[in-house]
Each structure stands twice: as C-alpha cells, then as structure tokens.
Amino acid sequence: MHIIITDAWLAKSQALHLSGLKLALSGILLSVVVMLGSVAAYHWVFLQGVRQGWPGFESVARLVTQGDVDSKELYMRENLDAMARKLGEMQARMLQIESLGERVAGLAGLKPEEFKVQPGSGGALVSGRDITLPELMSAMNQLDRVSGAGVDWLTVIESRLFDQKIQRTLVPTEEPVAGGRIGSPFGFRIDPITGRSALHTGLDFPADTGTPILAAAGGVVVVQDVHPAYGNMVEVDHGNDLITRYAHASRVLVKKGDIVKRGQVIAEVGSTGRSTGPHLHFEVWVSGVPQDPSRFLAAGETLAAAQLVPGNPRRP
Template sequence: MQILITAGPSSPTRVYQFTSLSLVLSAVALIVPLMGLSVALYHAVVLKAAQEQWPIISDAVRFVERHEQAQRDHFVRENLDAMAMKVGDLQARLMRLEAVGERVAGMAGMKPEELKKVEPTPPGAAGSGRGGALPALREPTRIGSFDDMNQLMERVQNLSDRNADVFTLIESRLFEKRLEALMIPSSAPVANVPVGSGFGFRSDPFTGRPTLHTGLDFPSDTGTAILAAAGGVVASAGLHPQYGQLVELDHGNGLITRYAHTSKMLVKQGDLIRRGQKIAEVGTTGRSTGPHLHFEVLVEGVQQDPAKFLAGKGQAPQNVAQAPTPAR
C-alpha cells in the first residue's frame, strides 16, 4: 500500500509505502499502550470508587465480590462435605473396632477398670498434665469450616491411637495367658498309657498299711519315653532314696512336677524344657515293685491330685485307679 502526500502544485510529492507487516506492528504499537492506560485508569477509578463508595460503581464491585465469594464458598462446601463423609465413615469403623476390642478384652479376662486406664484424662481434670488423647467420638460432628474438620480429624486420630493401645494391652494379656497355659502341667507324661494307681489313700505295696499315694502311676515298659507335662526349668535330676532316679521341673509360681523311678534321665539341672519334650525313660529304680512312672504335681510344696491338671477342667480322668499297677 502506498500513500502520496502533496503540499502544493510546485511542491514535490512524497510517497510512503507500507507493507502488511508494518501496518500490523503499527497497530499493535498504538493499541497496547492504550489498553495499558485504559486498564490503569479502570483500576484507579474502581479502587477509588470502592474506597469512597461511589453509588453505582461501589454497588457493582460489591456484587462481583459477593458472586466470587459465593462461588468459593460453594466449592469449599462441596469439598468439606466430601471430606466429612469419608471421615465419618472412618469414625464409624473405628467405633466398631473399639466395640470389638472391648469384647475381645473381656474374652482375654481383662476387667473394665483396666480398660479405663487407657481412656484419656479430660482436659482440666486433676492430673491432666500427664497428657493424653481427647475423648473418643460418640456422635457425628457437624462440619461447618476447616477448623471443624481439623478438630474432627484430630479426634478421629485420638480414637485410633486409643484403639491401638487397647489392642496392644489385649495382645500382652493374651500372651501372658498363653505363657501361663504353657506352664500348666496338662499334658500326659506318658503317651497312650492309662493311669494305674491314682491320687489318694491305698494299701502300701510293701507294708500293706493304708498310706497316701501322692501322685499318679503310669505302668509302662522300661525305656518308654517320659514327656514333660509342661514347659519349665529342670530344678533337679538325680538319685533319690525312695523315688529312684528323679527329675523335677519347676514351672514357676510355686508349681513343680516330679517324674520318679526313671531308668534313664536325659536332662540336667538348669535345662530349659518345652512341653512334650522327652526328659527321661520309664524304669523301676528306687522304692518300686515294677517298671512305671510315678508322676506328682506340687503347689507351694504340697502334693496335688495330678488328674485335675491333666483333665484340664478339674475332673479326674475316668481311667484313674481302674487297674492295679506297680507302685512306689
């Protein structure tokens, strides 16, 4: 494109030639500053109008701000509602887990006062300086803001920590009970052998006079394996004038088992023994009329009826004292 400019009849004609690119650049160079100036003026006017509360402009600004705030509040509300539903579901699961924990604690033999020790100390109560979790949630909490959400999350976390402590305590108690069960002599010391002579008064095989038989006799062939009735530690293993070769196991809490008249002892004092471990072999050493195992259970040094331990429910086996047997 060309532009011809003539000042007069005698003046030379000036020719200006423009390309499409130069026209575009010229337009941009003119429009950009104008737009910047317009934006600056607009913001200056709008800000001034908002600050000085001009009748029309300030109303328009407040309308725009309210609209934007409403959109933000709607977005936040939708997200809070979604988060609240998830946290509420988690809360319900934790409370069901809490109920299960209390039932299992009862099955483990724990008393309610033991569980109360896991409950947090209310803020402001005596001794609250020790620390602890907030009270567990019992009812759904209304969520109205992020502060409410943070408090709910904190309480759910505290409930989770409390349940973890309860299950740790239950696990510890069950482990204790398992150890106690392992230390109670409830396994037969000789496999598949009926009891020949039970606990109580009987005629002494040597004198014929009534005497107290302080254990159970298991008649067996010489060399039959003798098994530990429970886990424990070998308290002694040696020769006794009446019991012959005698093994004593200490199971703790004042509980001792004796295995008498053995032909061979396979353990020594101080050995750690597990339930069912072979500790000796049946024999007829000491004051005995034939090969058998004389088995005793002592609590605090006093002989008890071993049949009650072997039965597991405080009842003697039906085969006790059913047949004569070699005896001490």
C-alpha cells in the same frame, strides 16, 4: 506513501517509502500499542481506586470478585461435606471396635462395661445444616481422643490375655506319657514292695522302657539327679511354688537349669530306683505339699474338650 522527515539543525531531509503492506502493519502495531496502554492504564486506575476507596470502585470490585469467592466457597463446602462423611464412617467403625473390645474384655476377665470409652455417644455424623470447619475439627479431635483411649484399653486386654496364656502353659495339665493309662492312683495303697499301707504321692503310668516322658507344663529344670527311691529323677519348677517330679527314668534328656516347654520330651520311661517294673512315677507339688496330679490332668482334658466345641470363642 512517501514521508519526508527534515532535520532543521542538520539541514537534512530523509524520505520514507511505505508500501500498502507496511502501512497496514504499522497501523496494526499502533493499534496494539494503544490497546495495551489502555489496558494498563485501566488496570492501574482500577487498582488505585479499590485501594484508595474511590467512590464507585468498591461495588465494581465486589462484582468482579464475586465469581471467584463463590467458586472457592463451593470448593470448600464440597471438601467439608466429604470430610464429614468420612468422619461419620470412622465414628461408626469406632463403635464396632468398641463393641468387639467389650466382648474381648469379658474373655480376659475384665468388666466389659469399663471398656466403653465414650458411654452414651458415638454414631455417624448427621446434621440438619451444613457443618462448619470448627465443628468438624472438634469432632475429629474427639474421635482422636476416643481412639487413643481404645488403644490403651486394647493394650491392657492384650496384656491380660497374654498373662492368662502364660499361666495356662505353666500349669501341669499335659499328660506326661502320651496316651498312657494310669496304674496306681494318688493316695493310700498297699505298697508293692513292703505290702503295708503307705501314701502314694503321685500317679504311676506303666509303659515300655524308652517311652518318651513329656513335660506336663513349661518351666525350668531345678533338679536332675539319681535318687535312691526315685531313681533317675527330674523336677521342673513352673513358678508360683508349683513343681512337677518325673521318676524312675531310664534316661534323662535335660539338665539342671534348662528351660523346657509343655510337651517337650525330657526323659524316657525306665525302672530305676525303688521300682518293680518300667513305669513313670509323676508327682505335683504345691508349696511343698503333694497334690493329686489327676485333678490337673482332668482340667487339661476339660479345656481341650471346650476348645473343640464348634462356635467356642476359645477354639484354636
């Protein structure tokens, strides 16, 4: 194909020679340009019609966008259902934690019913209709409040149990001589030196010289002295006006101001002071009054036996 282009002003002519291939490519290019122009024009007219509210365009817009809206609603519904199921599982778990908290509260000496942070409520999230987002958010907020209250209560229980544990460690229930037998008990007896009736203010534990003397409970050493009657003596303050005294030691291993733990070796058995042979003289004083140490030691044996009972919740 030959195309001649003539310029009237310049009085020139130019000839274009198009082969069959070039002609086909030109037709395709022209078709593509027309197509893109048509699409652009349609898109512009459609958007203008929707924005300006031209008659007939609103219904067409709904038909075009309905599929996207349905897809988004389905996606939202699936996510809401999944979140609702997870929330139901969390609520069921909170009920289990609440039940456990009630039992632990009873062990701590608190009223178990006071641990119920949401009496009469709870359970999995079950609905006969689709749950809405506001309903889901409300349930999550309630669960957050309930869990926060549960944490506060468990903190109180932990504090109470810790206090009880500390109190137990400060009560002299540990035998001051491991496996030792009791010689002279607490109370009135015939004094082995004078031969007269006298009050024996503690327990005697006969043992070989050098046998370890153990702290009956944790506390602070308030006295480490040599006494005319008690010999090498140690006193440990356990708080609450409760003091234990360990007398006639051959050697003392602690000094005034030391902090000792239950069962710690603080001295060794001897026969210093007013004594007829190697033994430990052990006393318990409460508010300045001597008490029978055997009652404290018996309480420790009872507690140890209870902890060895199978199924006991306090078993170590």
